[in-house]
Structure formats: structure tokens, C-alpha cells
Amino acid sequence: xxxxxxxxKYGDNxxxxxxxxxxxxxxxxxxxLASHCxxxxxxxxxxxxxxxxxxxxxxxxxxxxxREHAPIAIKASGVSLVIAKSFxxxxxxxxxxxxLAIVECPEAAEAxxxxxxxxADLDNGIIRDLTTGQEFRTAPFPEFVQKIIENGGLxxxxxxxxxx
Amino acid sequence: xxxxxxxxxxxxxxxxxxxxAGQLILAxxxxxxxxxxxxxxxxxxxxKLGKDSVFDNxxxxxxxxxxxxxxxxxxxxxxxxxxxxxxxxxxxxxYDVGEMGIEHALLPEKGLVTAGNAVIGADSHTCTYGAxxxxxxxxGSTDMACGMAVGKAWFKVPSAIKFVLTGKLRKYVxxxxxxxxxxxxxxxxxxxxxxxEFTGEGLSSxxxxxxxxxxxxxxxxxxxxxxFEVDEKTLSYIREHGGAEPEIYSADPDAEYxxxxxxxxxxxxxxxxxxxxxxxxxxxxxxxxxxxxxVVIGSCTNGRIEDLRTAAEILRGRxxxxxxxxxxxxxxxxxxxxxxxxxxxxxxxxxxxxxxxxTCGPCLGGYxxxxxxxxxxxxxxxxxxxxxxxxVDSEVYLASPATAAASALTxxxxxxxxxxxx
Numbered sequence: 001x002x003x004x005x006x007x008x009k010y011g012d013n014x015x016x017x018x019x020x021x022x023x024x025x026x027x028x029x030x031x032x033l034a035s036h037c038x039x040x041x042x043x044x045x046x047x048x049x050x051x052x053x054x055x056x057x058x059x060x061x062x063x064x065x066x067r068e069h070a071p072i073a074i075k076a077s078g079v080s081l082v083i084a085k086s087f088x089x090x091x092x093x094x095x096x097x098x099x100l101a102i103v104e105c106p107e108a109a110e111a112x113x114x115x116x117x118x119x120a121d122l123d124n125g126i127i128r129d130l131t132t133g134q135e136f137r138t139a140p141f142p143e144f145v146q147k148i149i150e151n152g153g154l155x156x157x158x159x160x161x162x163x164x
Numbered sequence: 165x166x167x168x169x170x171x172x173x174x175x176x177x178x179x180x181x182x183x184x185a186g187q188l189i190l191a192x193x194x195x196x197x198x199x200x201x202x203x204x205x206x207x208x209x210x211x212k213l214g215k216d217s218v219f220d221n222x223x224x225x226x227x228x229x230x231x232x233x234x235x236x237x238x239x240x241x242x243x244x245x246x247x248x249x250x251x252x253x254x255x256x257x258x259y260d261v262g263e264m265g266i267e268h269a270l271l272p273e274k275g276l277v278t279a280g281n282a283v284i285g286a287d288s289h290t291c292t293y294g295a296x297x298x299x300x301x302x303x304g305s306t307d308m309a310c311g312m313a314v315g316k317a318w319f320k321v322p323s324a325i326k327f328v329l330t331g332k333l334r335k336y337v338x339x340x341x342x343x344x345x346x347x348x349x350x351x352x353x354x355x356x357x358x359x360x361e362f363t364g365e366g367l368s369s370x371x372x373x374x375x376x377x378x379x380x381x382x383x384x385x386x387x388x389x390x391x392f393e394v395d396e397k398t399l400s401y402i403r404e405h406g407g408a409e410p411e412i413y414s415a416d417p418d419a420e421y422x423x424x425x426x427x428x429x430x431x432x433x434x435x436x437x438x439x440x441x442x443x444x445x446x447x448x449x450x451x452x453x454x455x456x457x458x459v460v461i462g463s464c465t466n467g468r469i470e471d472l473r474t475a476a477e478i479l480r481g482r483x484x485x486x487x488x489x490x491x492x493x494x495x496x497x498x499x500x501x502x503x504x505x506x507x508x509x510x511x512x513x514x515x516x517x518x519x520x521x522x523t524c525g526p527c528l529g530g531y532x533x534x535x536x537x538x539x540x541x542x543x544x545x546x547x548x549x550x551x552x553x554x555x556v557d558s559e560v561y562l563a564s565p566a567t568a569a570a571s572a573l574t575x576x577x578x579x580x581x582x583x584x585x586x
Contacts, residue, residue, distance in 0.1 A: 013352055013441060017549040022528035025201045026231060026238035028208065040551040060353040060386060064547060065528070066288040068205050068304035089357050089388055090288055094304035144188045144318065154306050155212045158313060 001122040001149070003081040003101060004130075005052035009114040012058035014041065016070040016091065019062065025069055033069050034076035051078040054120070056112045058084065062091025068098060075100040081120055083127065085109045096145055097154040103127070108136035166416035168324040169391055170359040173299040173413050177282040185323035185420075193223070194298075195276060196311035197285030199267055199524075200228045200239070203246045205305035206286055210249075210312055218253050219315035225257035225276060226250055227267040230524045232260070235531040265496025265522045268292035268380060268464035273496055278402050279394045280411025284308065284317050289464050289546065291382045295375035296402060297394035297412065302383060322388045324359035325350075326421040329366030331430035336580035338474065339374030340466055340544065340564035343381040344435040346427065348445025356386035358422065361415060363393045366429045372401045373470040380465045381546050384442040434579045436542070437562035440550045448579040454561070458541040459484075459572040460553075461565050462493025462520070463527045466544035469499050471565040476508040478569035478584060479515040485575030490517035491526065491533045517572070529553045535560075542571040 018041040020033055027033065038045035055074070061084035062070060071094045074082065082095070085106040095102045101122065108127045112118055116131040127136040141149065151157040165182045167175065175183040177191040198206050203226050210218075218224045226246050231239035243260070250258035259270060268289050271277050279297035283290065286308035293300035303317065311317050327346065347354070360382045362375075370378075375392050382390025392398070394412045402410050436451060438444040461467075461475050472494060484490045492512045494500040500522065503509050509519050525532030527545040535541055535554030540561065543553070548560035563571070566580035573583055 015547075015549045017528070017547070017552050021551055022201075022530055025528075025530075026236060026242060028205045028242075040556045060356065063352060063386065064288065064549060066202065066286055066290075066302040066304050068202070068286075068306060071304075072205075086353065086356060088353070088386060090302050090304060090383075093307060097304060097306035097310075142188055142320075154310050155209050158310060159213055 001101060002120065003054060004119045005054040005080050006050065007054055007056050007112050007114055007116045007118055008045065008049065010041070010055065010057040013060045013063055014057050015064035016062055016067050017064055019070040020067065020073045025067060028069065030072055030076040033073040037073040037077045046077065049077050049079065052080045053078060054118050055079055055082045056109050057082065058109060059086045061087050063088035066090045068094045071095040071098055071100045083109050083112070083120070096148055099149065099153045103138050105136055105138040166418040166420065168359060168419045168421070169361055169393065169413050169415040170299055170324060170389060171321055173280060173282060174319060174321055183321045185321055187321045188318060189321060190316050190318050191282050193284055193311050193315050193317055194281040195283045196224045196308060197267060197271065197283065197287065197290060198226050198308050199230050199287055200232055200243050200246055201230045202286035202305045202308065204242045206308040206312065207245060207249045209306050209309035213313050215313055218255065218312045221254045222256045223315065224255050224312050225271065226255065227259045227270055228261060228264050229266050229522065230528065231530050232264065232523065233521065263497065266464045266467055266524055269467055269495035269499065272296060272376065273405055273498055275406035278407040278410045279398060280413055284311050288383045289380050291387065291389050292376055292380040292464060294379035294382065294389050294391035295372065297392060297398055297410065299389055299391065301389045322357055322359045323422050324361050325355055326424045327360060327362045328424060328426045329362060329364040329429055330426065331366050331428045332369040333429045333432060335586055336566040336584060337432050337434060338564045338566065339370065339377035341432050341435040342427070342429065343378045344437050344442065344445045344562060345432050347381065347385050347442045348435065350385055352384060352441050352443045353386040355382065358387055360385065360387045360390040362390065367393060368395060369429065371470060372397055373468040376468065377465055381442070384546060434564060434567050434581060436567060436577060437548055439548050439559040439561065442548060442562060451577055454540065454577040456488060456542050456571055456576060457539040458533060458535060459488060459490045459568050460493070460526050460533055460541060460543035460545060461568050462495060463524065463545040464495065465546045466565050467493055467495030467499065469502050471544065472499065472503045472508050475565045475569040476511040478566060478580060479517065479572065480511050482515055482573055484516040484572045488572055488575045490572045491520060492517050493520045494522060496522055526553055542568050542577055544568050
């Protein structure tokens with residue numbers, strides 16, 4: 001799994017209420033959700049995000065509500081990967097389950113700056129900041145989680161008999 | 165290998181003799197929950213499998229509580245989608261307007277959760293049922309769909325923080341003050357991925373409503389679950405509400421904990437979490453004059469009968485401050501009826517508050533009490549994130565029912581100790 005994109009950077013404790021405010025949870029349409037992504041935190045996000053962009057953020061990204069609409073909105077907005085110092089646990093599960101790539105790497109999330117071009121090779125656990133030349137190491141996903149991602153998500157894994 | 169209480173429940177549900185922190189397991193589920201905003205996404209995921217039925221029509225439950233009674237046309241469509249699905253799949257425990265309540269108050273009240281259960285819910289506050297000695301955790305819609313299909317969920321076995329409670333709460337101090345104090349101490353990610361296990365001789369003085377409130381907000385410290393040791397109070401609550409036969413799990417005496425935190429309940433004071441994180445907990449020596457526009461008393465955290473009794477005791481025979489809108493929301497139909505029979509609703513209305521049908525509405529900025537730019541609310545809900553209750557420039561202050569009621573009287577954030585005899 002390789003991802004290359006430009007960085008959009010946020011701070012600590014980015015909660016699912018700002019990722020997708022509850023007033024928009026009366027729909028589960030992916031495009032509609034994406035059109036309000038990050039609205040209460042960063043009104044410019046949706047106009048500047050480009051396909052493949054990578055979000056880098058601080059501690060506890062995705063804290064709060066269990067709404068799967070949050071990783072769905074991020075994925076549907078074109079973001080290819082989220083790098084954070086840490087993730088809230090429900091957001092972490094949800095991202096894996098819907099196939100949004102995420103990776104915990106405190107060093108990378110700290111050092112990488114807004115606008116940097118970054119390449120992430122998650123199979124080998126390497127994140128490269130192509131703008132500054134810095135390189136960071138991450139732990140690979142546990143095998144069980146890799147299986148879910150390789151099969152395209154949790155429901156696909158069940159359909160294929162990977163999870164019985 | 166010594167195990168925590170949570171680890172024992174997970175081991176039993178994974179068919180394993182023992183488990184350890186960090187291990188990935190597949191666990192059997194006793195109950196799978198969804199609401200009107202998370203279930204539609206789960207129903208779409210479920211459809212991908214082409215299955216005609218859920219794994220057990222008695223072990224899936226949907227509660228229409230977030231935007232119900234329907235707040236708008238889209239919300240109505242979402243509720244209809246849930247209603248149709250539950251009808252088609254013959255789901256026994258489908259709760260619609262008239263029977264519904266706020267899910268985490270409703271399920272324990274209906275006896276749908278018992279000690280020793282493993283429960284997932286597509287709602288982050290599903291951790292509430294830890295008060296009953298169950299392993300219970302919030303998940304997303306895809307996990308819910310998987311749970312509905314196969315009755316299982318994958319988990320990474322959590323390590324735990326042990327909270328040893330001693331002493332007894334002072335008057336007008338409740339479970340809400342305890343959990344806000346704890347989150348203030350350990351932070352919004354202080355228990356990230358972990359269990360919060362509550363034990364100690366102080367436990368016996370905490371009511372079930374206090375425990376449900378404390379377990380409810382474990383997620384606000386990032387925890388996977390909050391869980392209380394089972395005692396006589398737990399067992400009689402489960403019996404009274406017609407719950408299934410409890411299975412009692414206790415932590416091994418030599419179980420390993422990441423941390424042990426001692427809490428003397430008698431030292432806890434009325435506590436308020438300032439915007440925009442639940443960890444911004446302050447006691448009244450640190451709180452100056454904060455004028456407010458709205459008070460909400462309700463939610464899955466504090467919409468239970470004891471919460472309403474406390475609020476009514478403070479509001480009885482008094483009037484809420486001019487220009488403060490006070491919204492009281494009993495969490496279930498049964499609590500609503502009890503409050504009516506006890507005269508609490510009359511007290512609220514005479515004081516100048518409104519009483520709403522059960523709904524999550526204002527807590528997440530859905531409807532029934534949205535804030536304008538610059539407005540402030542003192543609420544008994546569980547989150548005070550940016551824009552949580554309305555405009556991005558509004559502010560939410562989290563507090564107990566006693567503090568919310570005292571603040572309603574004065575129009576500024578006020579300790580119950582200021583308006584009542586300690």
C-alpha cells in the first residue's frame with residue numbers, strides 16, 4: 001500500500017463533530033457528507049483538498065462520536081491517508097472497516113509541515129517527506145487487520161469467508 | 165495468567181481459557197445495537213452480504229432516538245429505513261416513537277443487558293452498560309453490520325486502569341462530578357484503547373444511576389469500555405428490570421493494571437467541564453461569572469429519574485432566571501411517567517422550564533435546543549466540542565443535574581452548594 005500526496009495539517013483532539021457536524025447526519029450519502037467535511041474546523045478544507053492529499057494530525061484524531069460518517073467523509077473528499085500521533089479507537093476501527101488508510105506515527109505527524117509532499121509505503125512501514133527529505137518508520141498493521149484491508153474492508157472479508 | 169474483569173468477559177466470549185492485553189480475538193456478541201443515524205449506514209453495509217436474516221432476531225436492537233421524533237424529511241427517511249429493515253428481518257427489539265427512549269437509558273431499563281454480556285453498539289456511549297458488569301463498547305456502522313450478520317466482532321484485548329473508590333459523595337455531588345473529575349485528571353485520551361475498571365469500598369454508596377453516568381463517559385477519556393464490579397445493587401437492578409441471569413466476572417487479585425488511581429468520593433466537588441473538551445474540568449473556586457443562555461437537563465448521561473429528582477428539588481418553588489431557556493428531557497417513556505407521577509414535571513413547568521419527549525436532539529446539535537453564535541449552555545450532556553450544540557461560535561459547559569438546575573436559577577454557572585443547604 002503506497003500513497004503519495006500533499007499534506008493538510010491539523011492539531012490535537014480533532015473530534016468527529018468537527019470532521020462531520022451532526023446536523024449533516026440526516027444523510028448517509030458519501031458525496032454529500034464529503035461536501036461538509038471539516039466544515040466547523042476549517043472552512044477552506046473542501047475547496048482546497050485535492051485527490052490523494054494526506055492529512056497529518058496530532059494526538060487522539062477522531063475522538064468523540066462513533067459516526068462512521070467521519071472516515072467516510074474524509075475518504076470521499078479525496079484524502080488518501082491520515083497520519084496522526086494517535087487515533088481515537090472507534091475512528092481507528094471504522095477507518096479500517098471502510099478501507100480508509102490510516103497510520104500512527106508521532107514523529108512523522110510532528111515533523112511534517114502543511115503543504116509538504118509525502119510518500120507513505122505502509123507495507124514496509126516507511127513515510128518519506130519528499131519536501132524535506134526526512135524519513136520515518138512505522139509499525140506494520142497486525143496481520144488480522146492487514147487481511148481486512150487486503151480484502152477491501154470488513155464486510156468484503158466476511159463475504160469472502162476470511163472472517164467466519 | 166491473571167486477567168482483569170474485562171479480559172475475563174472477552175476470553176469467555178472468544179471461547180478461550182485466557183487472553184492477554186494486545187491479543188486480537190473474535191468474540192461472540194450478546195447484543196448488537198444501532199440508532200436512527202448509525203443504522204442506515206449499517207443496513208447498507210449489511211445488504212452487501214445478501215443475507216436474508218440477522219444472526220439472531222432477539223439479539224439485534226434499533227432505537228430511534230437521535231433525530232426522532234423526526235426532525236426533518238431526511239431524518240424521517242432514515243427512521244423509515246430502520247423501521248422497514250426491522251420489520252423485514254423480524255427484529256424483536258425495535259423501539260420507535262411511543263416506545264423508544266434514549267438508547268443507553270432504555271436498554272438497561274428494558275432488561276436487555278445483564279452482567280457478563282458482551283455488547284457492541286453503533287453509538288460511542290454504548291460503554292454505559294459497563295455499569296451492569298457487562299463488556300460493552302461503541303463501534304461504527306460496519307462493525308454493527310458485521311455483528312448483525314454473524315454475531316461476532318473483532319477486538320484487540322485492552323489493558324486497564326483501575327479506579328479504587330473510597331468514601332461517599334457529598335450532597336448535590338453525583339456520578340457526573342466524579343467522571344468529570346476523572347477526565348480532568350487523566351485527559352480525553354488518558355484511557356485511550358483501555359478499560360476503566362471501577363472497584364473499591366466506595367462503590368456501594370454509588371447508585372445505579374450514578375454508575376451508568378460514570379460508565380457512559382468512559383469514552384470521553386478515550387476508553388474502550390468502563391466497567392463496574394458487580395455487587396448487590398447491580399444484581400437487584402438487573403432483577404427489577406427483568407434482565408437475563410447475570411454471569412459475574414471479577415478481576416483476578418493479581419491482575420495487571422497500567423495504573424491504579426485512588427478516588428476519595430468525599431473530596432469530589434461540583435465540577436464543570438469548560439469548552440471545548442471534557443477534560444477542561446474546573447471546580448467552583450476556579451469559576452468566575454459565566455453568564456448563560458440555555459440549560460439542558462437530559463441525555464444518555466443524565467436523563468434518568470434520579471437526575472430529574474435532583475433538578476426538581478433545586479427548582480421547586482423557584483423560577484428560572486429571565487432570558488435563560490431551560491429544557492428538561494426525561495430519557496425514556498418510563499422515566500417520563502415516573503417524573504409525572506412524582507410531580508416533577510409540574511415543578512419544572514412551574515419553574516419556567518420546558519419538558520420534551522425523549523430524544524438525543526440537542527446534545528449533538530440535532531434539534532430541540534440549538535445554540536446561536538456566541539450563546540452559552542450549561543448542560544448535563546457529555547460533549548462540549550466546537551459546534552456540538554449548534555453554531556460553531558457557541559459554547560457548551562458540561563455539568564451535573566444539580567449544577568445545571570442551580571445555574572438555571574441564577575442565569576450564570578452556579579454551584580448547587582450556593583443555592584441549597586450543603
